Amino acid sequence: MISPLITNFWFSVVGGSGIFYEMENPGSVSGPLDEGGLPAAIIAIAEQMPFAVIMPFLFLILAILFVITTADSMTYSISMSMTGEGNPPKFMRVFWASIMAVVAAILIFIGEGSIDALQSFIVVTAVPVALLITPSIWHAPKIAKELWREQNK
Incomplete structure (x- = not known):
């Protein structure tokens, strides 16, 4: 319940404030975004909000x-x-x-090259992950049918 409220706050207040600040003072958000990326734009928005020192x-x-x-x-x-357990062991987590x-x-x-590295990492790991996921996809209908039977007893 708390997570959707925080997400709603983030997109509504912070996103709306960023749009407002950019419209009122062109370049106040887009400038830092161009120069320093998303983190710089977020800081630029935060510095223009009330309580700019702690924001x-x-x-x-x-x-x-x-x-x-x-x-x-x-x-x-x-x-x-x-x-396959509802409460997995701590060591596994x-x-x-x-x-x-x-x-x-x-x-x-x-x-700086981390995005390219991440994309390469995703491509390299896609095949092993697909192999790990395939059995669960294969058995999913059977498991769903068993769960349905258990719930409708």
Whole structure:
């Protein structure tokens, strides 16, 4: 319930403010966007909002919370699908979190070419991931039918 509210706040207030600031003062958001990319544009918007001193820090906290909850959800989903249990073991979640952290650290270390590296990484890992997913896709109708039978007893 909280996540959709925060997302709605982000897109409505921050996005709307960015559009407003750009319309009122052309170049105030697009200039930093052209020069420094999306992070610079977000900081430019935050600095023009009320409470400009603390707003960038609030955005940083929001971004960190987003990354943490996304990573937690991803590790939970991957671990659950790998073990088939509703409550996967902690070591499995820690393993997948470690893998994701290593990949993120490598991409950060690479720097400017990280998007190209990420695209190459996705292409290289697509085949093994497809092979891992294929059995679950193959068995999904059977599992759905069994769940339906259990729920309709």
